[in-house]
Amino acid sequence: MKRFKNAVAILLMMSTLATMAGCSFATEGTDSTEVTTQATYLIGSPGKAETFEFGVTGINSFDVVTDYGETMHYLLVSVSYTNLSDKEQDISKRNIGLYLDNEEIFSSEYRQEFKDFFEEGLLFNDKKVQPGRTKRGYIVYRIYRDFSTINVCMNDVIITASYDEVNPLVVPEETEATETSEQATETTPPETTAPTTVETLAATEATTTTTTDSAPTESVPSE
Numbered sequence: 001m002k003r004f005k006n007a008v009a010i011l012l013m014m015s016t017l018a019t020m021a022g023c024s025f026a027t028e029g030t031d032s033t034e035v036t037t038q039a040t041y042l043i044g045s046p047g048k049a050e051t052f053e054f055g056v057t058g059i060n061s062f063d064v065v066t067d068y069g070e071t072m073h074y075l076l077v078s079v080s081y082t083n084l085s086d087k088e089q090d091i092s093k094r095n096i097g098l099y100l101d102n103e104e105i106f107s108s109e110y111r112q113e114f115k116d117f118f119e120e121g122l123l124f125n126d127k128k129v130q131p132g133r134t135k136r137g138y139i140v141y142r143i144y145r146d147f148s149t150i151n152v153c154m155n156d157v158i159i160t161a162s163y164d165e166v167n168p169l170v171v172p173e174e175t176e177a178t179e180t181s182e183q184a185t186e187t188t189p190p191e192t193t194a195p196t197t198v199e200t201l202a203a204t205e206a207t208t209t210t211t212t213d214s215a216p217t218e219s220v221p222s223e
Contacts, residue, residue: 038156043165046080047157052089053082054096054154057136059161060169064113074108075141076117076169077152079124082134092126093139096154100147108140117169 041047046055060076079096083089098105110123124137150166152159 038153038158040158040160043159043161046082047159048084049155049157051083051085052091052154052157053080053084053134054157054159055080056152056159056161059150059152059166061166062117062169064111066113073143075105075143075150075166077139077141078136079139079152080134080136081129081154083129083131086131088131089129090126091129091135093124096124096139096152098139098141099151099153100143100145101149102151105141105143108142110140114140 039047041055043056043058046053057078057080059078062074062076064072064074066072075098077098081091083091093107096107098107118138122138124135124139127135129135146163148163150161150163152161
């Protein structure tokens with residue numbers, strides 16, 4: 001019995017380590033987790049598997065202040081999925097994993113507070129993907145801490161990014177207000193003082209010349 005408990009503990013530990021390692025997946029019909037050789041790609045460079053192509057076109061961050069005054073932080077991940085098989089596929093955001101520093105972060109449901117950042121129609125929905133077709137959309141993840149690396153996974157295709165590649169998302173209204181404010185604060189360049197300086201120099205030279213010409217001459221004493 002003691003050996004059995006030890007074996008169970010070892011299996012649980014191995015399972016935990018495999019999950020922490022990144023985007024591994026379990027093969028249906030087996031009792032163990034099969035870690036495959038996974039290809040790694042960058043933002044803007046989609047990766048191909050046997051039956052699909054998956055990519056991330058951008059990652060943004062934005063904050064939402066609730067009615068209770070709480071500030072919540074989110075990541076907005078723009079993904080694309082292409083069906084390379086000859087059969088339709090059911091693909092949803094639940095098939096896509098996000099890991100911050102190897103910690104899995106779960107997607108968030110659409111909230112009314114998101115409407116200022118993007119339209120609901122751009123969400124990565126649960127519609128079927130027909131052969132040869134591509135669907136794109138946003139997936140929102142709520143984050144609770146700082147991070148350094150990001151892995152966005154679709155089975156054995158991994159898109160990697162760093163914190164520096166995350167761009168803050170600006171609400172269109174804020175952008176317009178900022179541009180208007182910048183235009184209002186533009187000042188007229190000051191007038192040049194070159195003419196005044198030239199006139200002053202000319203007047204000074206004239207005064208100097210007059211003073212030199214009118215200087216008294218030495219008188220010669222009479223014999």
